[in-house]
Amino acid sequence: MVRRRAADAVTARRGPRDDAPAAEPAAVPARPAPRVRGGRAAVAVWAAALVAAFAAGWWLRRAGLATEDELPPLHARARDRPPTLELLPAAALAAAGVAVLPVLAARLPWRWLPPAAWAGAALWAVALAASDGPGALAAPLDAPTEYPAGMAQLRPDVLEYLRTFTDRLHAYTTHVRGHPPGPMLVLWALETAGLGGTGWLAAAVIAAGSSAAAAIAVTLRCTAGEAAARAAVPFLVLAPFAPWIATSMDALFLGAGAWGTALAAVAARRAGPAAVPAAAGAGLLLGCLPYLSYGLLPLFAVPLAVLVSVRPRRAVLAAGAAGLAVVPAALTLLGFWWPAGVRATLDTYLVSGGSAQRSYLYFLFADLAVLGLLTGPAVAHALPRTLGTLRRAARLRTARLRARVPGLGTALPAGAALLGVLVLDVSGVTKGEVERIWVPFAAWIMAAAAVHRPPARAWLAAQACTALAVQALVLSHW
Structure with a gap:
C-alpha cells in the first residue's frame, strides 16, 4: 500500500508529457462512462422546443407578422412531396454507417481514422443532397443572391474591388453585402487557378466543410485523449447539420475554423x-x-478554450499570434478596413425590408431550437453532463485540479461553441437563417456526444434520422 501511494505521488508530480497524444489521460477513464443524468429530460425539452418554434412560426406567419421566411424559424419552405425513393440511397448509407462506424472508430489505426471521418462526412452530405437530383450540389450557389453572382464586379480589378468594397457595398448581391470580402477572394482564387464556376465551388465547400470531422477528431485527441476522439467520430460523420454542408458557404467557414x-x-x-x-x-x-x-468572431472562443486545455509554450503562442496578424494586416494594407465594413454591413441590414424586421423575441428562442435541430437528440441527451463537467471544473481553484476533471477535454470546446452561439443570439445580430450560420458552431458542440459509451448505435441512428427527416420535409435555399 505504501509503495502504491508513493507511485501515485510520483505520477501526479510528473503530469502529462509535452509529446503525449492526449493532454489529460485522466479525462478518459478506462471504466465505462457513468450514466448521463438529466439526459431524458433534456431530450424532451429538445423535442418540445422544436415543436414550439415551428408552431409559433406558423402562427406568426398566419397573422402576417413573420417576414421573408416561408417556414420559420428556417429560411426555407416545406416540401410539397417528400423525396421518398430518392432518399433511399442516403437511408441505406445511414443504416450502414450506424452499423459500421462504431467498429471502424474503435479499431481503425489512428492515422487512417481522420481521413476516413472526412470521407464519411462528405459522402453523407452528398448522399442527402443528391436526393434533389444531379444538379442539387451546385444549385444553391447559382441563386442571384449568392456570391458567384457578384463575380462580374470583382473581375476587372481585385485590388480596386477591395479598396472600394465598403463604399460600393449597396450595389452588391445579398450575401456579398452581408459579409466581408473574404468569400469573394476565395472565389477569385479558385477562378484564377482555373477552377471557376459553381461546380468547383461546390466541391471546395463540401470538401472543406466535411473535413471538419477530421479536424475536430484531431483536436479532441489532443484535449481529451484518443478514446474520446474515437467516440466522437461516428457522431461527427452522421451529423444532422449535413444538409447544410452541401452546399452552403458557411461549410467553408467551418472548415477554416476547425483546421x-x-x-x-x-x-x-x-x-x-x-x-x-x-x-x-x-x-x-x-x-x-x-x-x-x-x-x-465569437467562434474564437473555441480555439481559446483548446489553448486553455493544452497550455502551449510561449514560442507556440508567439508563432500563432504572428500568423493571426497576417490576413488582417494584408487586407488592411490593400484598402479594406474591417470596422468600416462592419458598420456598412449593419447599415445595409437595418434598411433591408426583410431580415431586419424579424421578431427579436421569437428568434431569440427559435434560433436556439434550430441549433438543437443541427446538433440532434444525442447532443441534447449529453448536454447536461457536459455543462455539469464545466461547472465542476469552474469550482476548482487550480489548473492542475481542473485538468483532472473527467470529460473536460470534450466539454471545453463544446461549451465554448455554445457560448459563442449565445452571444450572437442575445445580441440580435442573427435573427433567422441560422441553419447555415450556426454550422461552424454546431460541429464543435457535437463533441459533447462523445460522452455516450460506444457503440451508442441507438443515439447514432437518432442523429441520422434527424438529418433524413430534415432533408425529406424541408426544401432549403442553401
Missing part, C-alpha cells in the same frame, strides 16, 4: 521546432475567420 483550431491543438502538444510552423498555420487560418464572416 485552425486543430493545428493550434497539435502545435501546443508537440515538442521541438515542428510546433512553430503548425502554430503559424493555425494563426493564419484563424485570422481569416473575421474576413469570411463578421459573425465568426
Whole structure:
C-alpha cells in the first residue's frame, strides 16, 4: 500500500508529457462512462422546443407578422412531396454507417481514422443532397443572391474591388453585402487557378466543410485523449447539420475554423521546432475567420478554450499570434478596413425590408431550437453532463485540479461553441437563417456526444434520422 501511494505521488508530480497524444489521460477513464443524468429530460425539452418554434412560426406567419421566411424559424419552405425513393440511397448509407462506424472508430489505426471521418462526412452530405437530383450540389450557389453572382464586379480589378468594397457595398448581391470580402477572394482564387464556376465551388465547400470531422477528431485527441476522439467520430460523420454542408458557404467557414483550431491543438502538444510552423498555420487560418464572416468572431472562443486545455509554450503562442496578424494586416494594407465594413454591413441590414424586421423575441428562442435541430437528440441527451463537467471544473481553484476533471477535454470546446452561439443570439445580430450560420458552431458542440459509451448505435441512428427527416420535409435555399 505504501509503495502504491508513493507511485501515485510520483505520477501526479510528473503530469502529462509535452509529446503525449492526449493532454489529460485522466479525462478518459478506462471504466465505462457513468450514466448521463438529466439526459431524458433534456431530450424532451429538445423535442418540445422544436415543436414550439415551428408552431409559433406558423402562427406568426398566419397573422402576417413573420417576414421573408416561408417556414420559420428556417429560411426555407416545406416540401410539397417528400423525396421518398430518392432518399433511399442516403437511408441505406445511414443504416450502414450506424452499423459500421462504431467498429471502424474503435479499431481503425489512428492515422487512417481522420481521413476516413472526412470521407464519411462528405459522402453523407452528398448522399442527402443528391436526393434533389444531379444538379442539387451546385444549385444553391447559382441563386442571384449568392456570391458567384457578384463575380462580374470583382473581375476587372481585385485590388480596386477591395479598396472600394465598403463604399460600393449597396450595389452588391445579398450575401456579398452581408459579409466581408473574404468569400469573394476565395472565389477569385479558385477562378484564377482555373477552377471557376459553381461546380468547383461546390466541391471546395463540401470538401472543406466535411473535413471538419477530421479536424475536430484531431483536436479532441489532443484535449481529451484518443478514446474520446474515437467516440466522437461516428457522431461527427452522421451529423444532422449535413444538409447544410452541401452546399452552403458557411461549410467553408467551418472548415477554416476547425483546421485552425486543430493545428493550434497539435502545435501546443508537440515538442521541438515542428510546433512553430503548425502554430503559424493555425494563426493564419484563424485570422481569416473575421474576413469570411463578421459573425465568426465569437467562434474564437473555441480555439481559446483548446489553448486553455493544452497550455502551449510561449514560442507556440508567439508563432500563432504572428500568423493571426497576417490576413488582417494584408487586407488592411490593400484598402479594406474591417470596422468600416462592419458598420456598412449593419447599415445595409437595418434598411433591408426583410431580415431586419424579424421578431427579436421569437428568434431569440427559435434560433436556439434550430441549433438543437443541427446538433440532434444525442447532443441534447449529453448536454447536461457536459455543462455539469464545466461547472465542476469552474469550482476548482487550480489548473492542475481542473485538468483532472473527467470529460473536460470534450466539454471545453463544446461549451465554448455554445457560448459563442449565445452571444450572437442575445445580441440580435442573427435573427433567422441560422441553419447555415450556426454550422461552424454546431460541429464543435457535437463533441459533447462523445460522452455516450460506444457503440451508442441507438443515439447514432437518432442523429441520422434527424438529418433524413430534415432533408425529406424541408426544401432549403442553401
